[in-house]
Each structure stands twice: as structure tokens, then as C-alpha cells.
Amino acid sequence: MPPEQEQKCDSFRPCSLCARANVDCEQALSEDTPTSRAKSNNQRRRGKLRQRVQSRSSSDVASASAQSDQQPSLPPERISPSFGENERATEPRDQPSAWAPLDFGESESAMGFARKIYRLGSQTIDEQQTSAIPDGGCGTRTPITRTSGQRLPISTILGGRFPEQNEIDSLLEDYFESVHWFSLVIYEPTFRKRLNSVKDGFALPAEAPFLTLLSVVLCMAAWYRSKKPTQEGHEAWQLCSDELLRIVESRLIHIMDQHSVAAVQTLLLLGSHHVYHGRPNLSFALLGATIKISHAMGLHRKLAHGSFDDVEERKRVWWTLYTWDRFASISYGRPLSINDEDCNVGMPAEFTESPLFRPESAPESLGVRYSPYQTQLTQLYLLASPALKTIFGSLSAQSGNQHFESEYSLQVNDVTQKLLAWRRDLPSFLSLDLDTDYHPSATHLGIRAHSLQSLSLQLTFDNVMIVLHRPSLARQIKNLSAQTPIATGSVTDMDSPLAQGGTQGASQSDQVPRFEANSSSEYWWRAAVRTARITELPHLTQIATDSHLVAFMAMNLFHAAIVLTLVALSDPLSDPAQAVKRTITRVFRLEELLGQRDPASE
Structure with a gap:
């Protein structure tokens, strides 16, 4: 084959050389076109390909250097490409590239293998042409083109x-x-x-x-x-x-x-x-x-x-x-x-x-x-997470199995102890003090934020504790539904916190009890009481209603109110039950206030 024919575009389009150079194929040259022009076009395409590879290599070196320095924040001129400001903005930093695919050493898609095969020959797959394939082009099917930079x-x-x-x-x-x-x-x-x-x-x-x-x-x-x-x-x-x-x-x-x-x-x-x-x-x-x-x-x-x-x-x-x-x-x-x-x-x-x-x-x-x-x-x-996976996962269908309940009990015991240790080790500025309300005179933005964050963490902790011990709570409901209207002496059999003396003063209810295998109800009971006690912090709950916490707080109060209601119904005429009912009333009043600020709280 004559040399000038080797330098023309292939008969099929796009040809491999133009695809690698990321340029459009040239029109077929007529027989009288000078050979020098064909060579020039071919050299231009190869030159663009070399420049692109060199540019990518330089960028990779700069990125690796920046990573090794462990600098908290690099100036824009050190981490940005060396083209104009308008052009730089046309390529967001988080825009993926087929030249640097993510590789985590895990099972890959078919496109992942295809990319690796292409890289064996220092080639890349055009994302525009693979965007319709799963795991193909990482951007949209209408890729961003580098324009004149018009804003x-x-x-x-x-x-x-x-x-x-x-x-x-x-x-x-x-x-x-x-x-x-x-x-x-x-x-x-x-x-x-x-x-x-x-x-x-x-x-x-x-x-x-x-x-x-x-x-x-x-x-x-x-x-x-x-x-x-x-x-x-x-x-x-x-x-x-x-x-x-x-x-x-x-x-x-x-x-x-x-x-x-x-x-x-x-x-x-x-x-x-x-x-x-x-x-x-x-x-x-x-x-x-x-x-x-x-x-x-x-x-x-x-x-x-x-x-x-x-x-x-x-x-x-x-x-x-x-x-x-x-x-x-x-x-x-x-x-x-x-x-x-x-x-x-x-x-x-x-x-x-x-x-x-x-x-x-x-x-x-x-x-x-x-x-x-x-x-x-x-x-x-x-x-x-391990307990949540068991509760809400496919294994929950086996909850009636005695072996499952035994295994879950051991798992919950372990998770509960870890959560109690987590709560004890909280930084002081993220640990909620239920005996101290927020001071409205505090002007530092950090004090306000940390007060709200401590409330959020406490609500999350107590809600998780209630969820982990739901099987015990479910047994309470089952026993309550089987109880006759005049059979009020079955409280002890239900292992109710009221029967266990769990209705001590509010200041004592939030103390973490020593864990015992037969006292699971103590955990969800005291978690519910702690959640209800936020009604005693009017200033903190007020600033919470002006934030994203308002609905989250309402959801957790609702969850705690269910627990308190169940306990009150277990022995409705007792003095402890009356105290619980008064607490429920305060919770509902706060819920009503929250409902005026957020639809999810109504």
C-alpha cells in the first residue's frame, strides 16, 4: 500500500486514529490532493493526541504531589488546569473522566473491563459514545462542550x-x-x-x-x-x-x-x-x-x-x-x-x-x-447497624423463632453496652444536660449550634434504644391486648416499668441502669422518659422549632409518647400511671406547638 494511502482516514467512521485524537474525521482526499497535505493532517491529529496524553500525565503528577503534601487547602492556581478562567469553569472538578476511572479492586461491569482493555494500548473510550451503556459515560448524554466561555x-x-x-x-x-x-x-x-x-x-x-x-x-x-x-x-x-x-x-x-x-x-x-x-x-x-x-x-x-x-x-x-x-x-x-x-x-x-x-x-x-x-x-x-440490620432485614421474618430471639437478645445486649459507652464518652459540648436549659442571652453561634446538636444526638440515642428493644415492647402490647378489663394484677407478669419501680422522679429516670438480662424494658422506658423531659427545656425547644430539627423532634416525641402510653395503660389507676399521663399531656402540648411550625409535626 502506498505511504499516502496509509495516512488517510479509514473507510469506516470514526476511524481509530481520529477517535484516539478526539478529532473529526477528514473528508476523503481526492486523487489530485498533494501528499504533503495528507501527512500534515495526520501529524496534526497525532500531535493533539500526544498533547492530550501529556496534559493528563502532568495533571496526575500534580494531583499525586498535592496528596502527598497533605495540605488542607490548595490555592486555585495550583489545582486548576492551565487554561483560561472561563474555560476552567466549563469543567466542574467533580466531573468524572474515562482517563482516570474509579478502581476499587472490586467486581466490575463489562464496561469496566472494556476500559482496562483499551488502556492496554494507551487508548480511551469516548464517553459520548458509551453513555447509553450501563457504567458507560459518567456524564449526561448531552456532554458539556467547551465553548467561548459566554456567561x-x-x-x-x-x-x-x-x-x-x-x-x-x-x-x-x-x-x-x-x-x-x-x-x-x-x-x-x-x-x-x-x-x-x-x-x-x-x-x-x-x-x-x-x-x-x-x-x-x-x-x-x-x-x-x-x-x-x-x-x-x-x-x-x-x-x-x-x-x-x-x-x-x-x-x-x-x-x-x-x-x-x-x-x-x-x-x-x-x-x-x-x-x-x-x-x-x-x-x-x-x-x-x-x-x-x-x-x-x-x-x-x-x-x-x-x-x-x-x-x-x-x-x-x-x-x-x-x-x-x-x-x-x-x-x-x-x-x-x-x-x-x-x-x-x-x-x-x-x-x-x-x-x-x-x-x-x-x-x-x-x-x-x-x-x-x-x-x-x-x-x-x-x-x-448490626442490630438494625437484624430488626429491619429479612431475618425479621424469623422473629417468632425461639433461637432467633435468643441470638437477637445477645446481639442487642452487646450493641446496648457499646451505645452506653458511646454516650458516656461524648464531648461535653455535645452532651445534653436535661437539668440546664439553653440561655437565650448566648450570642455565640457555636453555643447555639452545639446546644441544638446535643439535643439531636440525645433524641437519636434514645430513639435507637427504643427501637433496639422493640421485641420487649411488642410483648408488652401483646400481653396488654390479652388482658381483661378487670385483670389489673398482671402488671408484674408483663415486666412493666411501673411494677419495677421505674417511675421514680424525673431527675432519676434518666440515669443509666445496670444492665440485666431480664430488664430490657428499663432501657426503652428510660429512653422514653428522657425524650419526654425535653418539655422541661422551653428555651432549647423554642430555638429547635426554628430549625430543621423541628420535625425530627416531633417524630421522636411521638415515638416516646407511644411507649409512655403503653406503660400507663398497663395499670391505668395507679399513682405512677397518673404521673405518666401528666407527662404525656406535656408531650402532646409540645407536639401541638410543633405542628404549627411544620406539617410533619401535626
Whole structure:
């Protein structure tokens, strides 16, 4: 074959050489086309391929160097590609690439093997051509193209009215005060950097994932602002929240088609918003989709390469998703969706974050340490997971089996002791003191956040304790249903806390008892009493009603009220039962107050 024919494109399109060079095939050359022109085109394609490979290699070296230095935060110029600012924004940092596929040493898909075969020849698979195959292209089927870098108004990109910058800054401070301390979905350092890039109200179309995340953040902040009794313009902020929610939901399918951290963050916040605002079924469906997207991205696996901020953001998002999965299993009574054995992600680093965004906000000498709360909450659920898996998993169908009950009893005993040790070892600023209420005069944002976080951890701990000992609670209900109206002497047979003297003063009820094999009821009983005692903390519960904790608190109070009601019904005419009924009355009054602030609390 003559040399000039070897340098033409193959007869089938796209030819292998052009595919590797990521360029369009040239039109067939006529016979009178000079040979030098064919050689020039071929050399240009090969040159582009070499440049692309060299650029990728340089990027990998820089990434590995940054990882070895263990720097907490690198300047943008050190971690960004060396092209223009507008072009850099067209490729989000969390956009996956076929040149650096995730490899965790686990079973792979067919596409995973195909990628490895291609890499044997220093080739790559075009993601555009494989996006319709499972585990193919990691982006959408309409890939982002590098344009001239034209920036558009944010409202044009999202297709709806977007708040002004001063409103955005103000709402973000409300978000950190109402939501962020409770659900650490966003990673503040990275979030702030991306926010600064769109402060002028313009953005690149490729920044739509972050803009959607920003929309759901502002939606939640506007909703809580509209519920504040001292806030003017309640209806305007409610309309603002509704409009932002419409924008996010209109982009829902597009969000779910993305493999990006921003997409996972958006779905997490959207799901938590719905579970606490009257649409729990939609929230449960969104949680399942979010878990699958996270698995596809490998968030459940340790990231071998990447900047400090990228690694920490992935950790934070994954463990937030993990705790939501455990909470959902308890709330819905359904199996766990995340298997502990599949995860090898470390705990997030603890650092301070700034909740202030307005220029006029007085800067505090120190930021707020929100992250220890996430670490403690995650550890609580990790300790409880083996028992939760048994309770809500397929083995629960064997609950009538005597051998199963014996095995489960041993498991619960072990988990209970670990949870009690976890509670004893809590940092003082995250340990709730039921005898000391929150002081409204406290102005430091950290004190307020830690007070609410301590309440959240206590509610979670007590709720888990009740759930772990549900078999004992179920036996109480079974015995109560079999009891005749005049047979009031069966309380002792039911192992009721009333019969055991478990109705001591409230100040004594929250003391952790010494564990005994036949006193399982003591655990769910005292957990319910501790939960009910938050009615004695009016200032703390008041600030909780202005935050994302309001519905969570209402759900846990409802759970505790069921336990208290069961105990009161076991011996309704006794003096201890009367005391329990008065406690239930206080719980219902608080529930009524919470119901005025949140649909899930009604």
C-alpha cells in the first residue's frame, strides 16, 4: 500500500486514529490532493493526541504531589488546569473522566473491563459514545462542550427568578443557622469558592449543577425564614421558597442523570426537605436514587487521589447519606440500603466553618465546629447497624423463632453496652444536660449550634434504644391486648416499668441502669422518659422549632409518647400511671406547638 494511502482516514467512521485524537474525521482526499497535505493532517491529529496524553500525565503528577503534601487547602492556581478562567469553569472538578476511572479492586461491569482493555494500548473510550451503556459515560448524554466561555444570567440558566445577591447572602446565613448544623451536606470551603464565582449574577451553563444546589439551599432557608414570627414579609418569602423549589424539581431528571457531588448534595437536601414537610414517600424514593448515584460514583470507597478539599467533601456527603439511610430505616421500618461491609471511607476531618456571608456581618474570632457532631452521629449509627440490620432485614421474618430471639437478645445486649459507652464518652459540648436549659442571652453561634446538636444526638440515642428493644415492647402490647378489663394484677407478669419501680422522679429516670438480662424494658422506658423531659427545656425547644430539627423532634416525641402510653395503660389507676399521663399531656402540648411550625409535626 502506498505511504499516502496509509495516512488517510479509514473507510469506516470514526476511524481509530481520529477517535484516539478526539478529532473529526477528514473528508476523503481526492486523487489530485498533494501528499504533503495528507501527512500534515495526520501529524496534526497525532500531535493533539500526544498533547492530550501529556496534559493528563502532568495533571496526575500534580494531583499525586498535592496528596502527598497533605495540605488542607490548595490555592486555585495550583489545582486548576492551565487554561483560561472561563474555560476552567466549563469543567466542574467533580466531573468524572474515562482517563482516570474509579478502581476499587472490586467486581466490575463489562464496561469496566472494556476500559482496562483499551488502556492496554494507551487508548480511551469516548464517553459520548458509551453513555447509553450501563457504567458507560459518567456524564449526561448531552456532554458539556467547551465553548467561548459566554456567561449568562443565572435566571436564564435555571429558567426562573433567582434572588439578588444581598438576599442570597442573608438567606445563606439563615440556612447555616437552621439547617447546616443538623445536616452537614455542603462542604463550606468549596461551596463558598463556587458561590464567589457567581456573585455577579452570571454563570456558565456548565455551572448549572452548583446553581441547582444553591437553589435548594436558598429554598430551605426561605421556608424557615417565612415561619419566623418576627420576620416581615412572610408570604413573600414563602413564595420565594416555592419558586426555588419549582426550579429544583423541574430539573430533577437532569440532576439524577448526573454523576457529580453537587447532584448528590441536591438530592439529599431535597429529600430531607420533603420528609420534614409532608411528602415522606417522595423523600424515601429520592433517598434510594441518591444512594444508587453515590454507589455509581464510588462515594462509598476511599478516594486514592485528589485534593484535600475534594476528599473531605466526598466523605462529608457520604456519611450524611449514611445517617439518612439509617434514620429512614427506623422511620419507615424498611431494610437498610447501605451495607457497612461495602464501605471503607474514613471519618471526615474536624475543622471550623464560617456561617457568615453578608459583608456587614460582624466576623467572629473563631468559626463554628459543626463536624464533630457528624462524627458522633455516624459512630452511633455504626454501632447500632448490626442490630438494625437484624430488626429491619429479612431475618425479621424469623422473629417468632425461639433461637432467633435468643441470638437477637445477645446481639442487642452487646450493641446496648457499646451505645452506653458511646454516650458516656461524648464531648461535653455535645452532651445534653436535661437539668440546664439553653440561655437565650448566648450570642455565640457555636453555643447555639452545639446546644441544638446535643439535643439531636440525645433524641437519636434514645430513639435507637427504643427501637433496639422493640421485641420487649411488642410483648408488652401483646400481653396488654390479652388482658381483661378487670385483670389489673398482671402488671408484674408483663415486666412493666411501673411494677419495677421505674417511675421514680424525673431527675432519676434518666440515669443509666445496670444492665440485666431480664430488664430490657428499663432501657426503652428510660429512653422514653428522657425524650419526654425535653418539655422541661422551653428555651432549647423554642430555638429547635426554628430549625430543621423541628420535625425530627416531633417524630421522636411521638415515638416516646407511644411507649409512655403503653406503660400507663398497663395499670391505668395507679399513682405512677397518673404521673405518666401528666407527662404525656406535656408531650402532646409540645407536639401541638410543633405542628404549627411544620406539617410533619401535626
